[in-house]
Amino acid sequence: MCGIIGYIGRKPVERVLLTGLHRLEYRGYDSAGVATLNGSGGIHVRRVVGRVRDLERHLQQDPVPGTLGIAHTRWATHGRPSEINAHPHLDASGRLALVHNGIIENHDTIRTFLEGQGITFRSETDTEALVQLIGFLYEQTGDLVESVRRALRDVDGTYGIALLCRDAPETLIAARRGSPLLVGIGEDEYLVSSDGSAIIEHTSQVVYLQDGEIAVLGPAGLTITTTDAVPVEAEVSELEMTLEQIELAGFEHHMLKEIYEQPETLRDTMRGRIDAREGRVKLGGLVTCEREIARARRLLLAGCGTAWHAALVGEYLFEELARVPTEVEYASELRYRNPIIDEGTLALVISQSGETADTLAALREMKTKGATVLGVVNVVGSTIARETDAGVYLRVGPEIGVASTKAFTAQIAVLAMLAVDMGRRRHLSPWQTAEVLAELEAIPEKVEQALKLDEQVQDLARQLVDRDNWLYLGRGVNYPVALEGALKLKEISYIHAEGLPAAEMKHGPIALIDKGMPVVVVAPRDHMHDKIVSNIEEIRSRQGRVIAVTTEGDTRLRGLADAVLEVPATLPILSPLVTTIPLQLLAYHCARLRGHDVDKPRNLAKSVTVE
Ligand code: M6R
Secondary structure, three states: OOEEEEEEOOOOHHHHHHHHHHHHHHHOOOEEEEEEEOOOOOEEEEEEEOOHHHHHHHHHHOOOOOOEEEEEEEOOOOOOOOOOOOOOEEOOOOOEEEEEEEEEOOHHHHHHHHHHOOOOOOOOOHHHHHHHHHHHHHHHHOOHHHHHHHHHHHOOEEEEEEEEEOOOOOOEEEEEEEOOOEEEEEOOEEEEEOOHHHOOOOOOEEEEOOOOEEEEEEOOEEEEEEOOOOEEOOOEEEOOOOOHHHOOOOOOOHHHHHHHOHHHHHHHHHOOOEEOOOOEEOOHHHHHHHHHHHHOOEEEEEEOHHHHHHHHHHHHHHHHHHOOOEEEEEHHHHOOOOOOOOOOEEEEEEEOOOOOHHHHHHHHHHHHOOOEEEEEEOOOOOHHHHHOOEEEEOOOOOOOOOOOOHHHHHHHHHHHHHHHHHHHHHOOOHHHHHHHHHHHHHHHHHHHHHHOOHHHHHHHHHHHOOOOEEEEEEOHHHHHHHHHHHHHHHHHHOOEEEEEEHHHHHHOHHHHOOOOOEEEEEOOOOOOHHHHHHHHHHHHHOOOEEEEEEEOOOHHHHOOOOEEEEEOOOOHHHOHHHHHHHHHHHHHHHHHHOOOOOOOOOOOOOOOOOO
16 A cells, blocks of 8 residues: 655656555555755655645645655555654654655554653654654764664564655765565666555666665765664666556556456467476476475465365366365455464465555465465566565566456466466376467467457446446356456445355345346356356346346356456356456446446555555
8 A cells, every 4th residue: 555756866846756656556546745855955756635736736736846755645544544644753852854655554553652751742643753753863863874773673574665854955864674675776766665566667777675674875875774773785687577568558447457468368378388388387486496396285375365266166177177275365364363374385375466455464474384386476576576485476466456357367367377387296287288288379379369348337327326236146267257246346336246056046136136136147158057048047037137148159048147248268267267368357347337437446456555
């Protein structure tokens, strides 16, 4: 949550910060602010409640000077969205300005201590406690970097920070623990950012700061130390991202663009990893854990939200293709349980951002208990990617829409490849393996076909958009698809929707069905088809409105459902990769018709780095 950016160089800083904030806005968007330093002329702060565009308007009236500055876009944790709670925050002397992403857990203790020293706080935020503490220590020691180090040693919780000081007009300081932060190295300039999208137009050379590291940036170069002042050698990496990937390219929203990118992203996810003719899968990122994969007797999968839904699909894939018992846990639950990890347990964490706090905590808990943990992650170099023992990247490029779409299908594709690989080592014959792999390779084209439903889905959305309660039903491997369809609708159109295994309906939720209630039934042709047709009959008897997602040519459902969305046939176990497409489109069009900000739904943020 929250996006931070900092810049020191020769360019007018206001534009650099604003452009960066626009790109980071998906991380949080209830208020925004900048602070710049113009030589020894003092710190210039502007903060507004609302979006980055509101800050931009404000700056048109009241610009900020300088070539050194920091900026922030907020997702409120402590203190309501207000100008006074917006970042940057200043210390009592007004010499320091700081932006922060994360949570200072012991802010109350720090505040009480500092108030006892006569310091008056202005905001309700946890962040102010940190900048006030640094300011207090700086007042005493006169050593800026050492004051930052000491303060960071004293705080509990997570932070990615950028800080500037009036007394050091050529220095930008950045540090992280638990919240992502990278340093971009340009020509005569440095940038600091929560993610690469904010700096890619300036440089692709980056250093990913590690937990407990502090970077000092200025004309003398880049110096990294730990909070204990131990020097660290900067490891420069190439940012795997292009400007084109983060622009709208003619689409009205990132979510729609990302839905349409799926044929291509799925090709990228599988490229070079499948050899259907030879019946082999090659997941380069997992070679160091070959032994553990071959010996696994039980799989434990964890993630949150959409990633958790992908894990549920994974459960079906692993049990059917690899015959390995699989359990799926919400990462947020697993971290506080006492999970049983024995020698044969292989753990897998799934995360688009690679920064989700609950998933990271679950990963650490499983590692503490001795598990080998594999990662299925999109963002290269993210914390989860770095902390797992080995992993597979999704390769779908930046996902900017808060509602996850292309990452979901890629997560399923990765899990399918791994399941086939594990199955081949166990009981799958070469020809069974080849059959699944050939079908996986054909999926991108089938997704392309499924996208042609867009117009039909739009019509449907127009008819249904005013209904406030929906059900989504599925069976077997399409039960998680129903959950995912309901989540998509909820999070961007604010329509209440519940996803269920279809047979569970009669155990309670059927009471909800009344005349015209939309019930989306994911019912491709498989061994459960007859059963789900019975469920459809039950809905019709209660005058619910059935929208069926089924396999092309399924004439039986044409006569039964109020609307039928036909997707190309594939192996039943791979069907989520196509059945999910019309559900993504349906959620998108409902949200758009309701006039919502599809890419930045209320109360949400893309990367959930708080508990
Ligand atoms: O970055 P992650 O995949 O770890 O994120 C997990 C969830 O926060 C995420 O999938 C969330 O549920 C999405 N907004 C769903 O569209």
